[in-house]
Amino acid sequence: MKLRTPQLAALVIVVGLVAGLATVTLAVTNPAGTDAVPAVVTPQMSFAGLAAATGEPELVGMAQAQPSRGEIVQVAGPFDDRFSLEDLAFDGASVTGAVRVTSDVSEVIDLQVLAGFYDEQGNLLGTDRFVHHLGSTDPSHAHETAPDERMIFRIEVPAVLAGQAVGVALGVPVLVNE
Amino acid sequence: MRRPFSALAATTLVVALAATATLTGLVGTSLSASADDDKGRAKNVIYLLGDGMGRTHVTAARERFYGSDGKLAMETLEAQGHVSTYAVEKLSGQPGQADFRPNPVTDSASAATAWASGVKTYNAALGVDAKGVAVPTMMELAKKAGYRTGNVSTAEVTDATPAGQMSHALARGCQGPVYSDASCQDLALTGSALPTTDVRVTPIADQIARNGTADVILGGGLGRFDAADEAALTAQGYSVLGSIANQRTATKTDLAAATGQKVFGLFNRGNLTVEKSKRDNPSSAQAQEPSLPEMTSKAIELLSHKGEKGEKNEKGEKSDKGFYLQIEGALIDKRSHANDAAQTLDEIKAFDDAVTIAQDFAQRDGNTLVIVTADHECAGFNIIEKGTFTNAEASTPPANVDSGNTANNSAPTRPSNARDAARSTGIVNGSGAADAKNFGPATFRTPTDPAGVTDGSPEAGLWLSYLSSNHTGADVPVYASGPGSDQLEGTTDNTALFTIVGHALRVIR
Structure with a gap:
């Protein structure tokens, strides 16, 4: 045509x-006209191949620890170079003490102290944990004073283990400072 | 007589006219707006953040290191202004919305989300808005657009400022190496626990090791990562300095030898070591950590490397498109929390030396936007007059009711100057309250002090004090140079930094 x-x-x-x-x-x-401007960029919402977490963190050393009667031992955790354990005591019903953070002087955002309870033969009977999360409404987790690097904890022997636990192992699987 | 006119010609004409109209419109827009469109556009953006660095931090460091008539490097940048930093409460709307509920004092996570994603969010949130919705970060946008990306910090790289660009988390404490409900979930926000496969409750270290958001990652926090993370990094082509699996930290020698497009180097299991400690203990392992200026220099070298002829980036584009680099001087904040003026000042100096390196590159390059700012002020740092003594909690506060002079008669919110038990935590250092030295200002010699005047002496010219041990809501300074830096004159909000950088990199409209 x-x-x-x-x-x-x-x-x-x-x-x-x-x-x-x-x-x-x-x-x-x-000159930038050819640069694609992402109309919608959605953050990656999951990761293939990453095993999903199940349950609360454990410490492998708990299974190997064999504290004797009245003994409180520390098992290895990922942050052992960031704190010291102080004033530890165990009366058969609860273990108490303090975590003094030595790496930072700022608010502790998250802290877990994991306690394993053992019988006379050094067998692990069970565990329980102290959990601190900044902002929690649970009064036992709240600061009563100004930010401090020293966190006092108390972990009760689970009721089902009452009268059986004679030794304790402690470790810290979670520690985050502001 | 009708003249024949072919269908093709008619179609061609219609298409051509339409194209003309369209393109005329576009060009018209482009031409009329070209100056605005291109204004503020840069090949590279270097964003330097002094964590906790308020206006007085800058002034004190200037007085300390360069004297009253000197200037820090950051203070020589041509554009200067202030940034508002407020956060919002959890579940708040954005500014202007009916459910907007501001919080005057931000933390580093909320602030990082503001500049990295352009939204206000609650304290502790990273890469999510105040209702928990994941929002893209500037570093993700830059990466997807083909820029090379870098993230450098003297903190753990899972800490709020670096993580704000490389992760999405309901709670900043979800850093790893392990997940826990308390540190990762937020039932007040979500009602019920999110599945642990959801990125928002995935430990930040796991995210950083797998999302490839930053090509160059330098800092601290090796203790947050595990062997599986190292495998994930290696699979993406990262050169991992040191060993994550063996928890062997990288050294500045490793860093100096590093090459390639993707480098991951962590130099401490936790935060990096303050400069003063490294200087005082030169034979320590920590003295082998690189300084912030050294990491900055190396990151720029790696990101600006043109590559071999024909080398392409991951999008198949020429590898010299440009880069986006974030640098954080984190220990300014951490030592301010401790009210440690000596180490705070040294960390500001190290940060400022990193600014010098960034600015030197920008001047050579000619097309780099450099922004220097902070996320918030920390501790109410202030310069007080020589010879004065201050501590509001420890000594009798001045009366604000003067019945004999109405001009001085304020409206007190407290009925008396007694400590308000509901709002005051009291004397911070408890048993040390009786020791006046615990409340005395920190003093430092300045370049113009007479010879023989020493730090800590009453004769020293620079007297510093703190108001608190935590963040304040004061605006923070911003300094900038390069394309678009004039947008930072005056006062801007921290969310505007997202827009300015996004336009500079052409990753947002």
């Missing part, structure tokens, strides 16, 4: 040239 109207053909050519010029102009004036 042919254009039979020279004027129209000329118009088309002119329009085309204008369009082409406009394209070039656009590219020059907007």
Whole structure:
């Protein structure tokens, strides 16, 4: 097919040239124009191959610890270079003490102290834990004073183990400072 | 007589006219707006953040290291202003919405989310808005757009500021290496526990090791990562300095030798060591940690490396598109929490030296936006007049009711100047309250003090004091240079930093 109207053909050519010029102009004036601007970027919401967490953190050393009667031992955790345990005591019903954070002087955001309770033969009977989370409404987790690097804890022997536990192992699987 | 006019020609004409109209409109927009569109656009953005660094921190460091008539490097940048930093309460709407509930004092997590994702959120939130919805970060946007990305900190890289660019978490305490309900879930926000496969309750270390958001990651926090994380990093092509599996920290020698597009180096199991300690203990293992300026220099070297001829980035584009680099001087905040003025000042100096390195690169490059700011002020740091003594909790506060002079007669919120048990924690250091030295200002010599004047002496020219041991709601300074830096003149909100950087990198409209 042919254009039979020279004027129209000329118009088309002119329009085309204008369009082409406009394209070039656009590219020059907007050198980033070809950069894709993500219309919607959704954060990655999960990770294939990453095993989903189940339950609360444990410490492998709990299974190997064999505290003798009245003994309180510490098992290894990921943050042992960041705190010291102080004023530890066990009366058969609960273990008490304090975690003094030595790495930071700021609010403790999260802390878990895991306690394992053992019988006369050094068998692990069960565990319980002290959990501190900054902002928790549980009064036992709230600061009573200004931010302190020393956190006092008490962990009761679970009722089902009452009268059986004679030794304790302690470890810290969670510690985060502000 | 009708002249024949072909269907193709008609179609061509219509298309051409339409194209012309469209492109004219676009060009018209482009031409008329081109100056605005291109204004503020940069090839690279280097964002430096002094954690907890308020206006007085800057002034005190200037007085300490350069004297009253000197300037820190950051103070020489041409654009200067202030940034408001407030957070919001959990479940709050955004500013302007009916359910907007502000919190005047932010933490580092909320602040990081503000500049990294452009939304206000609650304290402790990372990469989620105040209702718990995950929002993309600037570093994710930059990475997806083909920029190279870097994240450097003197804190654990799972800490709030670096994590704000590389993770999404309901609670900043969910750092790893393990998950726990208390540190990762937030039932007040979600009602019931999220599945542990959800990124928002996935330990931050696990996220960083798997999402590839930052090409260069340098800092502390090796204790947050485990062998599975190292395998995930290696599988993505990272050069892992030191050994995560063996918990062997990297050293500055490792860093100096590092090459490649993706480098992961952690130099301490926790936060990096303060400069003063490294200087005082040069033979210690911690002295082998790189300084913030050294990490900054290396990160810029790695990210600006043009690569071999024909080398492409992960999007198949030329590898010299540009980069987005975040640098954090984290220990300014951490030592301010401790009211430790000596180490705070040294950390500000190290941070400022990193600014010098960034600015030197920007001047050579000619197309780099440099932004220097803070996330919040920490501890009410202040410069007090030589010879004065201050501690509102320890000494009798000034009366604010003067019955003999109405001009001085304020409207007290307390009926007396007695300690308000509901709002005051009392004297912070308890048994030390009787020791006046515990309340005395920290003093430091300045360059113009006479010879022989020493730090800690009453004769020293710089007297510093603290108001608290935590963050304050004061605006923080911002300094900037390069394309678009003039947008930071005056007072801006921290969420505007997201927009300014996003436009500079052309990753948001």
